[in-house]
Amino acid sequence: MTPTDKRAGSDEAFLREVDDAVRASDLTSFWTRYGRWLLVALVAGLLAFGGYIIYKNQLQAAADKQSEEFVDAMDKLRAGQQKEARAKLATLAKADQPGYRAMAQLVEANLLGEDGKTKEAVALYAKVAGDSSLPQTFRDLALIRQTSAEFDTLAPQAVVDRLKPLSTPGHAWFGSAGELTALAYIKMGKDNLAGPIFAQIAKQEGLPPSLRSRAQQMAGAMGIDTVQVDEKKNTATASADNATKGE
Structure with a gap:
């Protein structure tokens, strides 16, 4: 190996060391400047994910409870306990879960029709049919029931x-x-x-x-x-x- 080759190899090694030192310095500088914010962002992300899981679990728990309440209301209706059943239905009619909210209102409208309160029943059917926050299948059913109740007029x-x-x-x-x-x-x-x-x-x-x-x-x-x-x-x-x- 000639002296020139040795010097070239030495220069290359030196440049590599300088490059590594600069990278290390940049990384240290970056971490010093932004490391704390990265940790904050990471912790915030974990907290958000954990909150989402808790929220989903709470929604599921609420839906399960509303399901039990609806079944209980139907059982009470079959047992002739209309007062208790309708009290539960009135509560479910304001529930967050749209499916049970719709079903509670539809059952109540049916009961109003059976009581001879056709106008009140029609109004409630129309309310469900026009509520865009409810599933379409319930809105369609409400429209059919409304039309059936009004058919003669x-x-x-x-x-x-x-x-x-x-x-x-x-x-x-x-x-x-x-x-x-x-x-x-x-x-x-x-x-x-x-x-x-x-x-x-x-x-x-x-x-x-x-x-x-x-x-x-x-x-x-x-x-x-x-x-x-x-x-x-x-x-x-x-x-x-x-x-x-x-x-």
């Missing part, structure tokens, strides 16, 4: 317009909304529109048997034999399957 077209979004086959509330819509069409003298809706209800699986049976009878009264339609459909499907297999 509403213009048939108003019923059709109000329930149009819900009376589509496949919608969760199609059975109830479709039936009211079909009945409104009958009041309008439009049996040609009512019959197909009843037929669709009769053929839709998953709906209550009593509703499907009622719809089948109504469709039949309008000249639509849902059983025969299903048989023709099944025959056509079977023929198509056999033709496919034969190819």
Whole structure:
């Protein structure tokens, strides 16, 4: 190795040491200047995470308690203890958990209807239907119950317009909304529109048997034999399957 090579290697080692020293100095300076704030941020983050966990646990505990309160209220209703049940429902109607808040109000509206207080029941149904903080499925149910309670006093077209979004086959509330819509069409003298809706209800699986049976009878009264339609459909499907297999 020549003296020049030795000097170059020595210079490189020196520069490396200087670089390491500068980095160490920068790190020490950085930690001195910002270390305390980093620790504060870390502790704050841990506290926030811990607070979130506690908050979630409290929410779950509150939901569990509200569930027990709702079940207890229903048990009291079945036992004929309306005063105690309605007191619990009134409390649940103000609960933070939107699901139980909605259910409590719907049950109370049903009870008002049974008491003959139709206006109060309709007002409460309308309140639930218009409350955007509640789950949509409860709001839809409230709208159906409101419409049912007002059916005799509403213009048939108003019923059709109000329930149009819900009376589509496949919608969760199609059975109830479709039936009211079909009945409104009958009041309008439009049996040609009512019959197909009843037929669709009769053929839709998953709906209550009593509703499907009622719809089948109504469709039949309008000249639509849902059983025969299903048989023709099944025959056509079977023929198509056999033709496919034969190819």
